[in-house]
Amino acid sequence: xxxxxxxxxxxxxxxxxxxxxxxxxxxxxxxxxxxxxxxxxxxxxxxxxxxxxxxxxxxxxxxxxxxxxxxxxxxxxxxxxxxxxxxxxxxxxxxxxxxxxxxxxxxxxxxxxxxx
Amino acid sequence: xxxxxxxxxxxxxxxxxxxxxxxxxxxxxxxxxxxxxxxxxxxxxxxxxxxxxxxxxxxxxxxxxxxxxxxxxxxxxxxxxxxxxxxxxxxxxxxxxxxxxxxxxxxxxxxx
Numbered sequence: 001x002x003x004x005x006x007x008x009x010x011x012x013x014x015x016x017x018x019x020x021x022x023x024x025x026x027x028x029x030x031x032x033x034x035x036x037x038x039x040x041x042x043x044x045x046x047x048x049x050x051x052x053x054x055x056x057x058x059x060x061x062x063x064x065x066x067x068x069x070x071x072x073x074x075x076x077x078x079x080x081x082x083x084x085x086x087x088x089x090x091x092x093x094x095x096x097x098x099x100x101x102x103x104x105x106x107x108x109x110x111x112x113x114x115x116x
Numbered sequence: 117x118x119x120x121x122x123x124x125x126x127x128x129x130x131x132x133x134x135x136x137x138x139x140x141x142x143x144x145x146x147x148x149x150x151x152x153x154x155x156x157x158x159x160x161x162x163x164x165x166x167x168x169x170x171x172x173x174x175x176x177x178x179x180x181x182x183x184x185x186x187x188x189x190x191x192x193x194x195x196x197x198x199x200x201x202x203x204x205x206x207x208x209x210x211x212x213x214x215x216x217x218x219x220x221x222x223x224x225x226x227x228x
Contacts, residue, residue: 031214035216040220041221042122042205042219043205043216043218044218045215045216056215091159103148105150105216109158109159110158112157
């Protein structure tokens with residue numbers, strides 16, 4: 001399978017705990033994005049990387065959220081001191097920066113987070 | 117805050133019908149307009165996309181119509197099937213960046 005993969009697919013945690021999600025983009029894609037989707041809404045942008053550089057962060061990304069993309073390959077999204085309002089689907093997407101599919105974003109299956 | 121406004125919120129059609137979903141955008145700098153299909157519990161899947169230098173694009177049973185002057189674009193699904201029942205999102209890239217702004221989604225149900 002050469003698509004975007006995310007791990008875990010589901011995470012249930014208690015309020016106040018830290019969680020970390022992983023995303024593996026399509027191998028030749030330089031850009032990697034994180035979005036958050038709540039029930040009945042469209043995905044909302046959180047942050048994106050070009051290679052290992054984090055180029056933009058949304059105001060939605062409070063100081064409890066941090067994302068990394070070491071070596072420009074996989075990325076992790078960590079949420080510290082989780083709150084019930086963090087419950088959502090966290091989506092990762094990747095896109096190439098050149099060629100026919102330039103800027104087309106391909107999404108992974110998402111990580112469903114439930115904070116109790 | 118740049119927005120993409122999508123309508124209707126939900127849609128029910130009979131098998132073989134042609135559901136139409138509309139989106140309106142604000143920023144004229146948008147230059148790429150994708151549509152995504154999402155099934156429950158899955159990530160959005162890229163369905164079809166259009167650039168503003170054309171007014172229509174067809175891929176199989178899916179057609180995008182684009183009206184640059186009205187800043188609107190729409191998705192038509194020809195000969196709709198029960199398997200098309202899903203939530204559809206339009207999107208546009210935020211000007212000057214590569215992030216997408218998504219519409220609020222349209223939940224489509226195609227009756228057998």
